[in-house]
Amino acid sequence: MKKSNVLWYGLLVLVMAACQAPDAVNQEGAGYTYFPLEAGRFTEYEVNEIRYTVTSPTPKSTTYYLKEVCGQPYSGLTGxxxxxxxxxxxxxLEANWVLDSVWTxxxxPDRAVRIENNTAFVKLAFPLVEEGTWNGNLLNTQPEEAYKVHFEVPFPAQSDFPGSLTVVQRQDSSIVSLYKRHEVYAPGVGLVYKEDTAWEYCQEPACIGSGKIDTGTRRIIKITKHGVE
Structure with a gap:
């Protein structure tokens, strides 16, 4: 092969590699597939809530359903x-879907962001690595919260989503309270499970340390269906 042809071939290989680099990173490197964005992609969830109040002797349980649909992309203020x-x-399950809200x-390259009720949260930080940590409230005015990644943490339906990762957003417990907020993501799917617990335990002398819940809420969100419409 002539020297000039070798040079042209080398340049062609470099150009092709550059064009393919984002997809390669998406699939195998940074972990972008844990936060897929595609117009028409939908996910359905079952939501179970249990709520304790000081005025009721028994907790109130509620079940409802959510569906998220990814719309057509647009260019934001920053491009x-x-x-x-x-x-x-x-x-x-038998009822019709009713539009509740629109998030963004x-x-x-370095983060995945969701704007929920006008508040931006850094859901994932790329590249995704075991015990990778970042400030989930980096883009809002709330106090700093250290989010941390763990791979293959057991959760309900884990066998259906191999390669899943858990983001521990908050994990605080004491004799008087429990705060636990975890999100589980699966490659090619996104969010598949979430737990958000905030308990305040009884602090009276007769029951402090017993784990008796006075007030608080636990919300469990589980995926039931996903695809592209």
Whole structure:
């Protein structure tokens, strides 16, 4: 092969590699597939809530359903491609979906962001590594919270989502309270499970340390269906 042809071939290989680099990173490197964004992609969830109040002797349990649909992307104020996330809600499986709210999501080379009720949260930080840590409240005015990644942490339906990772957003417990907030993501799917618990335990002398819940809420969100419409 002539020297000039070798040079042209080398340049062609470099150009092709450059064009393919983002997909390669998406699939195998940074972990972008844990936060997929595609117009028409939808996810359905079952939500179970249990609420304790000081005025009721028994907790109140509620079940409802959520559906999130990724809309057509648009260019945000900073030029970043953003996706509207249409959120639908219904009280029973037989009911029709009713639009509840519209959130926003976008992905940058180093982070995945969701804007929920006008508050931006850094859901994932790339590249995803075991015990990788970042400030989930970096883009809002709330106090700093250290989010941490753990791979293959057991959770309900784990066998259905191999390669899942858990983001521990908060894990605080004491004799008087428990705060636990975890999100589980699966490659090619996104959020598949979430737990958000905030308990305040009884602090009276007769029951302090017993684990008796006075007030608080636990919300469990579990995926039931996903795909592209």
């Amino acid at each position: 970043v491609e953003q996706f509207p996330i249409e959120r639908y809600k219904k009280g029973t 999501a976008y992905r940058l």
